[in-house]
Amino acid sequence: xxxxxxxxxxxxxxxxxxxxxxxxxxxxxxxxxxxxxxxxxxxxxxxxxxxxxxxxxxxxxxxxxxxxxxxxxxxxxxxxxxxxxxxxxxxxxxxxxxxxxxxxxxxxxxxxxxxxxxxxxxxxxxxxxxxxxxxxxxxxxxxxxxxxxxxxxxxxxxxxxxxxxxxxxxxxxxxxxxxxxxxxxxxxxxxxxxxxxxxxxxxxxxxxxxxxxxxxxxxxxxxxxxxxxxxxxxxxxxxxxxxxxxxxxxxxxxxxxxxxxxxxxxxxxxxxxxxxxxxxxxxxxxxxxxxxxxxxxxxxxxxxxxxxxxxxxxxxxxxxxxxxxxxxxxxxxxxxxxxxxxxxxxxxxxxxxxxxxxxxxxxxxxxxxxxxxxxxxxxxxxxxxxxxxxxxxxxxxxxxxxxxxxxxxxxxxx
Numbered sequence: 529x530x531x532x533x534x535x536x537x538x539x540x541x542x543x544x545x546x547x548x549x550x551x552x553x554x555x556x557x558x559x560x561x562x563x564x565x566x567x568x569x570x571x572x573x574x575x576x577x578x579x580x581x582x583x584x585x586x587x588x589x590x591x592x593x594x595x596x597x598x599x600x601x602x603x604x605x606x607x608x609x610x611x612x613x614x615x616x617x618x619x620x621x622x623x624x625x626x627x628x629x630x631x632x633x634x635x636x637x638x639x640x641x642x643x644x645x646x647x648x649x650x651x652x653x654x655x656x657x658x659x660x661x662x663x664x665x666x667x668x669x670x671x672x673x674x675x676x677x678x679x680x681x682x683x684x685x686x687x688x689x690x691x692x693x694x695x696x697x698x699x700x701x702x703x704x705x706x707x708x709x710x711x712x713x714x715x716x717x718x719x720x721x722x723x724x725x726x727x728x729x730x731x732x733x734x735x736x737x738x739x740x741x742x743x744x745x746x747x748x749x750x751x752x753x754x755x756x757x758x759x760x761x762x763x764x765x766x767x768x769x770x771x772x773x774x775x776x777x778x779x780x781x782x783x784x785x786x787x788x789x790x791x792x793x794x795x796x797x798x799x800x801x802x803x804x805x806x807x808x809x810x811x812x813x814x815x816x817x818x819x820x821x822x823x824x825x826x827x828x829x830x831x832x833x834x835x836x837x838x839x840x841x842x843x844x845x846x847x848x849x850x851x852x853x854x855x856x857x858x859x860x861x862x863x864x865x866x867x868x869x870x871x872x873x874x875x876x877x878x879x880x881x882x883x884x885x886x887x888x889x890x891x892x893x894x895x896x897x898x899x900x901x902x903x904x905x906x907x908x909x910x911x912x913x914x915x916x917x918x919x920x921x922x923x924x925x926x927x928x929x930x931x932x933x934x935x936x937x938x939x940x941x942x
Contacts, residue, residue: 543627544873546682546712546743547836550892551807552903553748556799557789561751564788578787581794582755588796589714591729591738593757599768599775600787603752604712604741606780607771608632608676611737611756614770615706617673618665622653624839624878624886626682626710641665641672642879649830650839651681652688655699662703675700679725680713683878683888684839685815685832687717690726697728697736706767707736712744712754713835715804718812723833734759737767744835745804746793753782753790806906811836814891817912817921822889825928836892839875842885848934849885856882867927870894894920 579595586593601607605628612619612633619633623642633640643653643661653661658675665672677696679688700707709728717723729736741754758768775781782790793800815832822829828841842849842860854860857874864872870893875886896902896916905911912918 543631544871544877544888545749546741547888547890548743548749548892549807549811549836550895550902551803551810551906552899554799554803556797557747557792560792561785561789565785567784578755578782578791578794581791582757585740585755585794585796586738586757589727591727591733591757594760597758597760597764597768599756599758599772600782600790601754601756601775601780602782602786603743604628604710604739604754605632606775606778607739607754607756608708608710609636609778610771610774610780611708611739611767612636612638612674613774614767615673617671619674619676620653620658620661620665620672620705621676621879622651622678622681624650624683624875624880625676626678627873627877629676629710630879639665639670641670645684646692649681649686649688649692650684651678651686652692652696653677655692655695658696658699659703662705672703673706674708675705676708676710677728678710678713679727680711680717680834682713682835683837683875684830685835685837686830687723687725687833690724693726693728694731697731701732701735705735707732709736709738710741711738712741714740715745716808716811716836717834718808718815718832729757734761734764737764742790742793746800747786747789751786751789753786755790755794810895810905810911811891813912814894814917814921818889818891818894818924821921821925822928824925825932827928837888837890839886839888842887842931845931845934846885848931848937851934854885857884857886858882860885860887864927868924889924894924896920 578600579598582598583593609632613636618639620641620643621629622645630640641661644657646654662672679693707728714725729738738757743749758764815838819829819838822840826844829838832838854863857876861872861874864887872887875884876882880886895905901916908914
């Protein structure tokens with residue numbers, strides 16, 4: 529394939545957004561936003577209702593907090609920039625990781641180091657690889673201070689087992705690192721009764737800052753809002769104060785109407801929790817069906833456990849892709865985006881090796897092309913049997929089946 533856009537090989541401005549819900553907006557959220565918009569005031573930088581709601585949200589997840597432990601910002605990237613700037617030093621992240629982590633660090637002029645993850649999951653580095661990376665950075669004159677991880681991961685859609693989280697967090701603490709736990713996807717675990725999710729903040733409350741972008745469980749991406757829970761210690765208070773200074777300097781405050789909607793969502797009234805449960809179950813079923821279609825074609829996909837996406841490795845189909853002129857993740861992204869008719873960002877966007885043939889696929893586009901079709905998915909007892917969902921899944925299967933057939937056609941004789 530010939531690239532028509534030579535700049536599309538991974539610049540930040542082409543980075544993929546979070547996988548969207550693709551579902552109708554809840555009336556309660558719209559009403560909360562509209563009521564605050566009618567007031568027309570600028571409000572305070574620290575909306576008390578939002579901070580109180582965030583405290584309740586974290587407490588219900590076993591992470592008690594007071595308003596003075598909380599910060600809010602228009603999206604997790606703003607919070608991440610503020611915490612990184614406040615801490616200083618070099619940053620370690622897993623490979624792969626959310627598309628925006630590494631660019632945020634580099635924008636601050638800091639060094640970012642990717643650490644391999646184990647075979648069974650993403651989001652949390654292998655503890656031995658982490659220790660070796662820290663040793664190497666220091667030997668080369670670096671100053672590692674921060675490890676960022678995600679127990680429920682984007683892009684791999686996996687949930688790290690508690691024993692891995694424990695080992696990695698202990699290794700990081702032993703090296704004096706502060707941890708940022710991105711828990712944006714923790715509320716979208718597909719089988720919450722069968723999956724144990726352990727936050728590092730439950731283990732090491734004095735060393736972990738938890739960040740949650742509300743576009744994961746609650747809000748549309750166009751309403752940017754995120755909250756962070758800092759350690760309830762003197763060091764945590766100092767880190768929060770410095771982070772707030774950075775947010776203030778950037779003018780990074782949540783618009784009052786969005787803050788009101790965020791507070792409404794974080795209070796978790798019945799309509800919000802019911803929608804979250806139903807939406808998560810819907811995306812889980814669609815993700816599982818999409819995975820079966822992709823695996824049937826010979827690709828490798830870890831079973832999705834959280835979120836609205838899956839991460840596919842097409843290395844077994846390399847022979848067919850070579851014939852099509854696809855030799856790296858950017859070229860694979862171009863091919864699949866065109867053939868699927870939906871975004872298929874390559875693994876290089878997430879810090880993976882450019883030469884690796886990996887892509888993230890989102891489930892939102894498979895729910896329908898219209899609001900009525902997407903709403904029907906929520907109310908149907910068998911959403912996978914809806915004609916528009918069947919067509920979408922069949923199309924995904926046929927695109928990957930064509931690649932499988934091409935791979936078999938070009939496989940050398942034995």
